[in-house]
Amino acid sequence: MTVKPLLRALSGETVWPPPVWLMRQAGRYLPEYRAIREKFPDFVAMCVTPEAAAEVTLQPVRRFGMDAAILFSDILILPWALGWDLRFSHGEGPVLARWQSEHDTSRLNSALAPSRYAPVMETVRLVASALAPAQALIGFAGGPFTVACYMVEGGGSPDHAATRTAALADPEGFSGLVAALTEATIAYLAAQIEAGADVVMIFDSWAGVLPPSLFDRYVSQPTRRIVNGLRALGHKTPVIGFPRLAGSLVATYAGHTGVAAVGVDTGTSVRHVRRDLPSGIAIQGNLDPMALKVGGAALTREAAFVLDQLSGGPAIFNLGHGIVPQTPPQHVADLVTQLRSV
Ligand code: CP3
Secondary structure (H helix, E strand, O other), X not given: OOOOHHHHHHOOOOOOOOOEOOOOOOOOOOHHHHHHHOOOOOHHHHHOOHHHHHHHHHHHHHHHOOOEEEOOOOOOHHHHHOOOOEEEEOOOEEEEOOOOOHHHHOXXXXXXXXXXXXXXXXXXXXXXXXXXXXXXXXXXXXXXXXXXXXXHHOEOOOOOHHHHXXXXXXXXXXXXXXXXXXXXXXXXXXXXXXXXXXXXXXXXXXXXXXXXXXXXXXXXXXXXXXXXXXXXXXOOOOEEEEEOOOHHXXXXXXXXXXXXEEEOOOOOOHHHHHHHOOOOOEEEEEEOHHHHHHOHHHHHHHHHHHHHHHOOOOEEEEEOOOOOOOOOHHHHHHHHHHHHOO
C-alpha cells in the first residue's frame, strides 16, 4: 500500500523533499477555474454542486501534481448550513447576517441542514475516488473564532473591532457563539472524514487579532475540543491547525490542541516555531504568496529559503496564505519543479 507522503509527514516523519500543496490552489488564477466559475453567478451554488466543486478541486492537482488536493468549498458554508444568511457579492467578498448578542445564537439551527451540507460530502467522495494513491485529500473547516468573526462583522473587516469588542464586553454571549460553532464543526469534519478526507485542516485566519489573554479561550480550547471530538467519534485522522497571525503563540497552540501539524503564516519565522514546538509535530508553510506572483529569481530564492527553514524536521511545503488571483500558473509549475529537484 502506498503511504501518501503528506500522511507520512503528518505522522512525524521527515520526508524530503517535503510534500507540497498550496492554499487556494483551486481558484481564479487558473483559466480552467474561471471557465467553470463563470457558469455560476452564485459562488455558494458552485460550492454545493458536487460535479463542479470536484472538478475545480482536481484541476490544480492534475496540472501541477501536488501531493494533496484540498476540497473546494468555503469556511462560510458551515454557518450557512446552520441556517445563517450568506451571500458572496461581486468584488465585495462575503456578506452575512450580523450576530449581535446571545439571542442571535438561537437563530442558528442545532444541526447542519442535510440539503446544504450533503453535497459537500458528495464532492469529497467524488474527489477521493479520482485521486492517485499517493495523493491525499484535505477536508477543512474554519476555526470557530474565525467563522464567528465573519458572523459578528457581517463580512470581512480591516480590524475586527466588533468581534474584539464582543469577546471583551460580552464574554458569555460570544463564548456561546464560539461553542455552538465548535460543536457543529466536529460534526461537519467527521462527515468529511467519513466521506473520504485523509486529513482535515482548521483555518483560523483571524486568530492573531486576539490579545494573548483571550487566545486560549477562543482559539486553542475550541481547536482542542474539535480534535478531541473527532477522536471520541473514533477518527484518528490527522488535523492541521492554522492559527494565522498568532506569532509567538503558535508553538503553545500546537502543543495544547493535539494537531499533527501547524500552519505558519508568511510573517512568522519557521525556525523560531520549530525551536519551541513539541517534537513530532509537522510545520506547514510559509512561502510569501507575492513571491509566487513575482516568479523568476525572486521565487527561486524565496522557495530555497523556505525549504532551508523547513529542513531538519517533519514539514509540508505551502504558502503563508492563499494564492493571489494575479499569479501566473507557470510560476506554480516552476515552484513544484524546483521543490521536486532538491
Ligand atoms: O483551494 C482551496 O484553498 C480550497 C478552497 C477554499 C476557498 N476558501 C475557496 C474560495 C478554502 C480552503 C477557503 C477558506 C477560506 N474562505 C478562508 C480561510 C483561508 C484564508 O484565506 O484566510 C476564509 C477567510 C474564507 C472566506 C472567504 N471566501 C472570503 C473572505 C472570500 C472573498 C475573498 C476572495 O478571495 O474572493 C471567499 C471567496 C472564495 N473562497 C474564493 C475561493 C476560490 C473566491 C471566490 C470566487 O471565485 O469568486
